[in-house]
Amino acid sequence: MARRNPRIFLNATTARFSGLLVALMLLSGCSSVFFYPDRVTYITPDRLNLEYEDIYLDTADGETLHGWWLPAEAPENSARGTVYFLHGNAQNISSHILNVAWLPERGYNVFTIDYRGYGQSTGDPDIEGALHDVETGLRWLAEKPDVTDRPLYILGQSLGGGLGIALASEWTHRKEQPRLDGVILDGTFSGFRKIAREKLGEFWLTWPLQIPLSWTIPEDYEGVDHVSRISPVPVMVIHSVRDGIIPFHHGEALYEAAEEPKKFLQTDTPHGATFVIPGYRREVIRFMEGGE
DSSP states (O other): OOOOOHHHHHHHHHHHHHHHHHHHHHHHTTHHHHOEEOOOOOOOGGGGTOOOEEEEEEOTTSOEEEEEEEOOSSSTTOOOEEEEEEOOSEEOHHHHGGGTTTTGGGTEEEEEEOOTTSTTOOSOOOHHHHHHHHHHHHHHHHTOHHHHTSOEEEEEETHHHHHHHHHHHHHHHTTOSSOOOEEEEESOOSOHHHHHHHHHTTSTTTGGGHHHHHTTSOGGGOHHHHGGGGTTSOEEEEEETTOSSSOHHHHHHHHHHSOSSEEEEEEOSOTTOGGGSHHHHHHHHHHHTTOO
């Protein structure tokens, strides 16, 4: 029996793997660039000495979303407002909760959900599904009596910021109630296509396909094309010069495209670590309270 050349075998295996990877990316419309969910519970709010309530919401297309409602640490009916937190693309709400765990002590309610396929939420993640999910969460808040009579803010981090731009621009454009009082974008990319192209270009296997694969993402989702429609709701763009995941120029592009009123906060932390720094927390509070 003839011996198989190990080099030929390795090349053939690599080629098959490469072909499978490319095929999967084409079939998923580059979703793998954006979504890295898991179902591990890393921490729950009670471990942080926070009151919370598990919330389960049904979507129009048959999925069930899980979220947490964290009431403000304030006398009854005296919360300063509510922050709707949209987390980044990895893991689930239990790994992102520290980003907003400081807000109840400052007098703000917090509501956060897991997109489909994340944590306890059912389904599989994709861009259109996630956009439906974040709207489902906001509509739940819009029907909550202790929310509608107080300021309401969207805080989107990384992927959550991309989803938040689409949600806030449509909500404002349609004059939905309650009116948003502010949108905060932390470490957010300027467009789904743009960041997909950049990330695909970083890997030798997908570098030649960065343009054709990025074009599988509908052009309707580019944040720079929609952030201006959030006005007259104030927008705060936060971006770190040391962000190794979403380069700084994405924050600059979003700020440039946004209409007044707007504010830019340049930070100096790793991606997703903004709120480790008390000074950055204070800047967000000042923004929400109408400070300069």
